[in-house]
Amino acid sequence: MPPQGLYESALRPLLFRLDPERAHDLTLRLSELSGRSSLTRRVARRAYVVRDPRLRTTLAGIPLDNPLGLAAGFDKNGRALGMLGAMGFGHVEIGSVSAWPSDGNPRPRLFRIPQDRGIVVSYGVPNEGAAAVRRRLDAYRPPVAVGVNLVKTNDRAHPAVAPDVYEDYAASFALLQDRADYVALNLSCPNSAADRDFFDDLPRIDALLERLAACSPHVPVILKLKPTRDAGVLREIVAIADGHPFVAGFAINLPAGKPPELNLTFPREALARMPGAVGGRPVEEYVNAILATLYEIVGPGSRYALMAAGGVSTAEDAYRKLRLGATVVQIYTGLVYRGPHVVKEILTGLARLLERDGFERVADAVGAPGRT
Numbered sequence: 160m161p162p163q164g165l166y167e168s169a170l171r172p173l174l175f176r177l178d179p180e181r182a183h184d185l186t187l188r189l190s191e192l193s194g195r196s197s198l199t200r201r202v203a204r205r206a207y208v209v210r211d212p213r214l215r216t217t218l219a220g221i222p223l224d225n226p227l228g229l230a231a232g233f234d235k236n237g238r239a240l241g242m243l244g245a246m247g248f249g250h251v252e253i254g255s256v257s258a259w260p261s262d263g264n265p266r267p268r269l270f271r272i273p274q275d276r277g278i279v280v281s282y283g284v285p286n287e288g289a290a291a292v293r294r295r296l297d298a299y300r301p302p303v304a305v306g307v308n309l310v311k312t313n314d315r316a317h318p319a320v321a322p323d324v325y326e327d328y329a330a331s332f333a334l335l336q337d338r339a340d341y342v343a344l345n346l347s348c349p350n351s352a353a354d355r356d357f358f359d360d361l362p363r364i365d366a367l368l369e370r371l372a373a374c375s376p377h378v379p380v381i382l383k384l385k386p387t388r389d390a391g392v393l394r395e396i397v398a399i400a401d402g403h404p405f406v407a408g409f410a411i412n413l414p415a416g417k418p419p420e421l422n423l424t425f426p427r428e429a430l431a432r433m434p435g436a437v438g439g440r441p442v443e444e445y446v447n448a449i450l451a452t453l454y455e456i457v458g459p460g461s462r463y464a465l466m467a468a469g470g471v472s473t474a475e476d477a478y479r480k481l482r483l484g485a486t487v488v489q490i491y492t493g494l495v496y497r498g499p500h501v502v503k504e505i506l507t508g509l510a511r512l513l514e515r516d517g518f519e520r521v522a523d524a525v526g527a528p529g530r531t
């Protein structure tokens with residue numbers, strides 16, 4: 160357990176000397192190994208967990224200790240749930256998992272842009288497939304809510320044509336919903352040629368949900384959408400979800416490519432040589448604008464929860480998203496730059512911000528007008 164400060168001053172420079180994907184694999188492996196011992200898990204929990212009743216909340220009826228979760232992509236196959244479940248998160252989302260195993264895109268497929276605290280990712284959803292993840296979840300369930308993020312298998316043997324796409328999601332859904340507190344459907348993996356544009360044809364979202372309805376969903380389902388500032392499109396998606404009572408919320412994925420809205424100091428020509436989508440601070444404002452629009456559409460007190468990830472690395476960042484309407488907030492890139500202590504730092508900071516603004520519970524701050 161690196162003490163606060165040590166990660167950024169000593170450990171991160173070492174990790175950043177490695178190729179980004181190797182550094183990630185190493186971190187995940189160490190988390191997996193250390194999480195196997197109940198003693199290390201206990202030590203981690205003591206170091207990281209913040210217990211504060213003001214932070215307790217619910218996500219689509221699921222009770223959570225706090226509103227900060229780990230975003231999909233960090234632990235694609237649910238290998239490190241032991242340690243990740245002890246790091247203070249209110250929930251951990253694993254995946255994206257597909258019906259069949261997939262190797263993803265060719266390497267290199269992960270890049271850092273430290274000056275902007277960003278990551279460029281073009282993994283193409285490599286994962287071990289739903290059956291392997293199911294076996295892992297059968298063997299261990301952490302003391303924290305687990306979301307399973309599903310995506311269509313990304314390989315040439317499984318082209319993105321209807322109805323095969325729906326069958327692919329249905330196969331992993333049927334296998335994994337029993338082991339999840341919620342299921343997120345990744346409808347827009349920005350790096351998977353197979354998925355990129357399939358759901359731009361919105362009636363296909365309806366067709367997918369029809370297919371999943373036949374799997375008797377008994378956990379809340381979150382739709383992770385391709386980001387768009389087109390309120391008409393978002394409204395149409397919400398109207399489709401209205402027809403499927405098991406849809407309990409929405410999340411916003413990274414935009415594909417390098418849209419002009421990204422906040423960057425890194426030269427665009429150099430960025431263009433890095434294939435993939437940008438995560439971290441450069442997407443924060445873009446995602447926040449979409450979050451605000453989505454909240455305006457669903458309104459307060461709606462049946463839909465909003466999950467927001469994109470550039471969170473401080474309590475203020477997380478709080479801004481909550482005030483814009485997010486029920487829960489997720490983090491990935493911020494963890495890479497700030498280390499595991501960022502979870503505790505964000506949560507203690509959030510409690511302070513709630514107190515400053517006179518909110519008794521975090522849910523009271525969700526969508527509350529005024530300061531963001």
Ligand SMILES: Cc1cc2nc3c(=O)[nH]c(=O)nc-3n(C[C@H](O)[C@H](O)[C@H](O)COP(=O)(O)O)c2cc1C
Binds near residue numbers: 280383489
């Ligand atoms: C390296 C990396 C891999 C990711 N893999 C997935 C994935 O498999 N499925 C998914 O739905 N989102 C994936 N994401 C997106 C994250 O879940 C999250 O929505 C996004 O990175 C924004 O949060 P951040 O700015 O805190 O990183 C990935 C992001 C990164 C940086």
